[in-house]
Amino acid sequence: MPGLESTSGVGVTVENIGRLPSDIFAEMCQQVLAHLQGQTSAVDLPKISDTLQRNGIELEWKALQNIVRLLSNNFRTAARSSLTADQLVARLVEGGGQWAKAALQVLHQLWSEHGALVHTYQEAHAMASIGQLVDLQWKLGMAVSSDTCRSLNSPYVSLLLKVADTAGEVTYKSFEMSIPQFQNFHQQFKEMAAALETV
Incomplete structure (x- = not known):
């Protein structure tokens, strides 16, 4: 399934996600979901970076960008395919990478809450896909x-x-x-x- 691919780059990104505390990972996911629902014009990477630094988590800027891109791509793909939270998690596990159980639980919970809204917004946004x-x-x-x-x-x-x-x-x-x-x-x-x- 496109967007839920497994490459060595994705594997490293998944490992970086596994190192994040669940609450910080959930906050990152919520920012990506807010963007995908049209609530924000972009994901605020500097704010996420500040949160990581305040919590003593060292993560390079490129690695942070890769996490946000991976989340965004997977959420978009799940929205396009109308995946349930169970299906999203199953596809991520099938796609490879060593997803931490806590990260998959966060994704499952947030997609259960926001998946339908993302799907609706992405359909409408696709009709008028401009910057x-x-x-x-x-x-x-x-x-x-x-x-x-x-x-x-x-x-x-x-x-x-x-x-x-x-x-x-x-x-x-x-x-x-x-x-x-x-x-x-x-x-x-x-x-x-x-x-x-x-x-």
Whole structure:
């Protein structure tokens, strides 16, 4: 079953999960489930990392990312396949890796509570799978050199977009526009806002 795969990388991730106390692992799972239900725009990895450090648990950033990705992939796959909590745990055990009994109990309990909600949200989200704009920052500056401005000392607008993709990964997009380009951009946003008000 895709998403519930067994590779050496997954085996290491499963071992790392087994080293976590049940309450901290449950908190991680709840954050992933909240994201998959649309309650948060992304999983807050820095917050999870802080929790681990406060509890004296050493885990590299990449290992933490791998745990969150594994949980997210398995929960998404379980939602797509409409798996019950028993079926999810059985598939994880069949898929390999030495899952700790305590971790499987946490997964079973949380999937029993949240599985149906994740399934419903993921179905709706699949119909409109686009990224989500999390933040937009801008600043006005003067061009010293540019490919798009014809003369130096021309004003420009610099934009930085923070976007969460459908997998919950946050990326940054930056670009610059001349004042006429920005005015056109602004007008399009006004038109979109007006159209959304009529919905």
